[in-house]
Amino acid sequence: MTRTTSIHAIARAGLMAAALLFTGAAQAADAPSSPVGADGSVTLPLAPGSLVLPFSSYASPEARDWFKRYADVHAPPITDVPASRTFYDRMNTDRANRLRALYPVTVTDQTMGGVPTQVVAPAKGPAVADRVLINLHGGAFLWGAGAGGLVEAVPVAALSRIKVVTVDYRQGPEHRFPAASEDVAAVYKDLLKTYKPQNIGIYGCSAGGILTAEAVAWFQTHGLPRPGAIGIFCAGVLDGGGDSQAWSALYGGQLPGPGLRLIDLPYFQGANAQDPLVLPGVAPEVLAKFPPTLLITGTRDFMMSDTLRSQDLLERAGARTELHVWDGMVHSFFSDPESPEARAAYDVMARFFTRELDRPNDR
């Protein structure tokens, strides 16, 4: 046996390769000795139709069904904002109804600091008296208000028993940065009349995750105290990049393309990507003052790499993070409540805020 095996193949196969070879199976490797180019990219000489990416063996049957079902759901062109808002509102209303059947809550419309909100409280028994959470919905800073806010607020309010205020912040294309940050600050200031800052948490998924980070940076420069804990889900403190951009394309049946930038969204027209109020990840001194941060993503989420890189930057800056990643899960996988992975994510969120609010920074 004279064929040599590249270290990358060893690294890939590791102890599994040892097993393979010891049990006598032959490795069908016709790859060139180095598929890695000068820029570090890997080029694969595949035959048409030969690349099959299996569903994760570690994800649940419910998640697999979800993955299959959503491949057949078609959205209107997203340049059509009214149609997109209608489409996602219908999808999110259905999700919110299914969530409310599983997690009973009361929902009350309320204006705080001049901003429309919905207050979501556990239906059975009293809410925790001295704590509150602010939820910032996702939707590309274009859609997701209303039912989209309920989707992310209902399970967390029910499981943590902490009241959640979900904010209908201003979005594009009608509004521009920093309108949403101003709206979050207005709601936060209003809540500070009643709650200690260390008893207030803020969280959101996708655009809502980025806005959570932007709001914390905004507070720092606008004389507002640090909240007790935050959650950045399906997002990070950066502009999009890393390995997950390529994989998520493949899982969507497409070739990896150039990554696109948050800054190109209508809401950010005219904003500066080097401004830490837009992308806090550019400023370690801003990240250093972040509260304990829960980070949640899945291996098929195009933003996974942003979440991972954000953990690294936050930790290097001296902030404390808690990262959870679910195998086989896509962007915003916990918006539908039926998979065990979604339930595990809700439990993690509820446990994190229960543990991290109202405690000294003991890092």
Add this chain to the structure above:
Amino acid sequence: MTRTTSIHAIARAGLMAAALLFTGAAQAADAPSSPVGADGSVTLPLAPGSLVLPFSSYASPEARDWFKRYADVHAPPITDVPASRTFYDRMNTDRANRLRALYPVTVTDQTMGGVPTQVVAPAKGPAVADRVLINLHGGAFLWGAGAGGLVEAVPVAALSRIKVVTVDYRQGPEHRFPAASEDVAAVYKDLLKTYKPQNIGIYGCSAGGILTAEAVAWFQTHGLPRPGAIGIFCAGVLDGGGDSQAWSALYGGQLPGPGLRLIDLPYFQGANAQDPLVLPGVAPEVLAKFPPTLLITGTRDFMMSDTLRSQDLLERAGARTELHVWDGMVHSFFSDPESPEARAAYDVMARFFTRELDRPNDR
């Protein structure tokens, strides 16, 4: 504009797609409307040479150079155990020398409980008096003794100032499960004469990570107390699977193949994959009694999915975990000390054991 966009494409592109379309660029998507099969797998109709996976935009230039360099390093056939041991010993000796130049330590051979070990202590100033770490080297339960143990012990001893005992445990093909667990238990028992269990940490990468988990399960059934904290790196409490098996194949220039099993390694010949002493992940009641567990992996590590799924199982069982994942990093990426990612990983390890040893379980 009548072309519809599947939800998977939306999920992939998310807010980035919105930016793309708003800025007028056309999406070159000729993919069929649903590339997802009945089993949840995704089939890609790619032209030969068309699949190029870029290096992670979030990884460092040092990591990129490492990735390129190792693609050209060739190992002997791994069925040739003597040649493999010589090859990896040379590689690990070189790594250990580079590490020791950066992280000055003293190394003392010592037999503990009849098992050969090396005791690695910080060279400058005294070590922390009342704490100790046990390191279990990687190497597919076939190689990695000696210099391989130093690679994982040197930076942690220097940065944490906690003495590290790296164990030359019995391996295959000469020995079989549970020889390595017995050796770890013998060293642990010897250290318990001097140290409180909550002041002892155990960690390892790859085979050493799996062995760490096996040892904790072994202690449970052999009347030994729970250690204070453990680190499972580049590994998990399971048998190999998930999304990372496919990606790591692609990054190695190969097509995804069937995942292989830990249980097929020579060391595990005759062992039972349903035995929690072999794979603790099969038994939630065993995981429930795990100490705080640090989990470390990278997005190109074939074992990443095992690490992620292990976090989920540990947390569901009630154990406390801390997960760190570095974008663009392969299996055992921190074995070479020159990348900022390796340094960040060492810092995380040192900080974790400094924080988690000698404290009550406050979950």
